Amino acid sequence: xxxxxxxxxxxxxxxxxxxxxxxxxxxxxxxxxxxxxxxxxxxxxxxxxxxxxxxxxxxxxxxxxxxxxxxxxxxxxxxxxxxxxxxxxxxxxxxxxxxxxxxxxxxxxxxxxxxxxxxx
Numbered sequence: 001x002x003x004x005x006x007x008x009x010x011x012x013x014x015x016x017x018x019x020x021x022x023x024x025x026x027x028x029x030x031x032x033x034x035x036x037x038x039x040x041x042x043x044x045x046x047x048x049x050x051x052x053x054x055x056x057x058x059x060x061x062x063x064x065x066x067x068x069x070x071x072x073x074x075x076x077x078x079x080x081x082x083x084x085x086x087x088x089x090x091x092x093x094x095x096x097x098x099x100x101x102x103x104x105x106x107x108x109x110x111x112x113x114x115x116x117x118x119x120x
Contacts, residue, residue, distance in 0.1 A: 034059050034119035041115030045071050046103030050080055054087075054115040064088050064112055069104075076104035083108040 034056040043050050048070035055063040064084040071077045079101030086095040093113045097105035 034061070034116060037119065039115040039118045040067065041111040041113065041118070043107040043110030043112075043114060045069060045080065045107030046076055046101070047071050050104070050107040050111045052084065052108065052111040052115055054112055054119070056116075056119050061088050061091050061116070066108070069107075071101075071104045071107075076101050079104040080108045084112070087112050 036056050036059065038053055038055045040051060040053050043052075049068070050066065050071070051068040053063075053065045053067050054061060055065075064087045066077075066080050066084055069077055069080050071080055079098035082098055083095060083105045087093055087109070093109050093116065095109065097109075
């Protein structure tokens with residue numbers, strides 16, 4: 001009897017883990033979550049502010065462009081551009097930071113979040 005109860009408990013817990021993983025909230029990935037237009041946002045990079053422009057078409061992120069930045073040439077500026085592309089591809093501001101340029105990466109993500117907050 002104890003063995004059956006233990007197995008039932010394990011099975012229930014395992015299902016809870018899988019259900020919890022599959023019902024992940026989509027956050028800013030929801031289809032049509034934004035009003036069409038072009039929005040600007042600012043985030044704090046490693047060396048200063050990073051200003052981006054986020055273009056929304058059909059409710060989705062169609063382009064993220066770096067407008068202004070003061071990041072390290074060849075590292076931080078390249079990371080900001082790469083993260084901007086990742087955001088548009090992933091349809092989310094929650095993307096992986098560029099190794100060695102976390103401040104610039106996070107600043108770009110924060111700037112895009114700021115812009116998209118205006119598009120809701």
